Amino acid sequence: xxxxxxxxxxxxLAVVLTACEPIKTNQGYRLDPEQLAxxxxxxxxxxxxxxxxxSPSSIATFQTEGDAWYYISSKTEHLAFLxxxxxxxxxxxxxxxxxxxxxxxxxxxxxxxxEIAIVQxxxxxxxxxxxLLEQLFGNLGRFNSASQEQ
Numbered sequence: 101x102x103x104x105x106x107x108x109x110x111x112x113l114a115v116v117l118t119a120c121e122p123i124k125t126n127q128g129y130r131l132d133p134e135q136l137a138x139x140x141x142x143x144x145x146x147x148x149x150x151x152x153x154x155s156p157s158s159i160a161t162f163q164t165e166g167d168a169w170y171y172i173s174s175k176t177e178h179l180a181f182l183x184x185x186x187x188x189x190x191x192x193x194x195x196x197x198x199x200x201x202x203x204x205x206x207x208x209x210x211x212x213x214x215e216i217a218i219v220q221x222x223x224x225x226x227x228x229x230x231x232l233l234e235q236l237f238g239n240l241g242r243f244n245s246a247s248q249e250q
Contacts, residue, residue: 125175146196191209
C-alpha cells in the first residue's frame with residue numbers, strides 16, 4: 101500500500117511540474133543572416149528583395165521618399181494564465197528610394213525598442229448604466245402592436 105501511495109505521489113508531482121512549463125510561441129518572419137547579406141544598398145531592387153525574403157510583414161503607410169518594408173518576428177512565452185512576455189524581437193527594415201532600389205537596410209532587436217505606457221483613463225459616455233436585470237427584462241411590455249404602427 102505504501103508503494104502505491106509513493107507511486108501516486110510521484111505521478112501527481114510529475115503532472116504538476118509539467119504544467120509549470122512555459123508556453124513558447126514564435127510569430128512572424130524568421131531572419132536568416134545569409135538572406136539579409138544578399139541585399140545590398142544601391143544594387144538590389146524591390147522584386148529581388150521579395151524573391152529573397154518573401155512578402156514583408158508590413159509596408160510603411162506614409163511614404164515620403166520611397167517605400168519601407170518591415171519584416172517582423174517575435175518570440176513570446178507565458179506560464180498558465182499569466183501575461184505573455186516578449187523574450188526576443190527582430191525587425192528588419194528595408195527602405196527603398198524613388199526608383200524602387202534598396203536605399204538602406206536596418207536590423208533592430210528588442211533592445212532597440214521603447215516601452216510605451218498605455219493610458220488607463222476612459223472616455224465618459226452619456227446616458228445611464230443599466231444593471232443586469234434591467235438589461236434582461238427592460239423591454240418587457242414595450243412593444244408596438246400591428247394596429248399602433250399604422
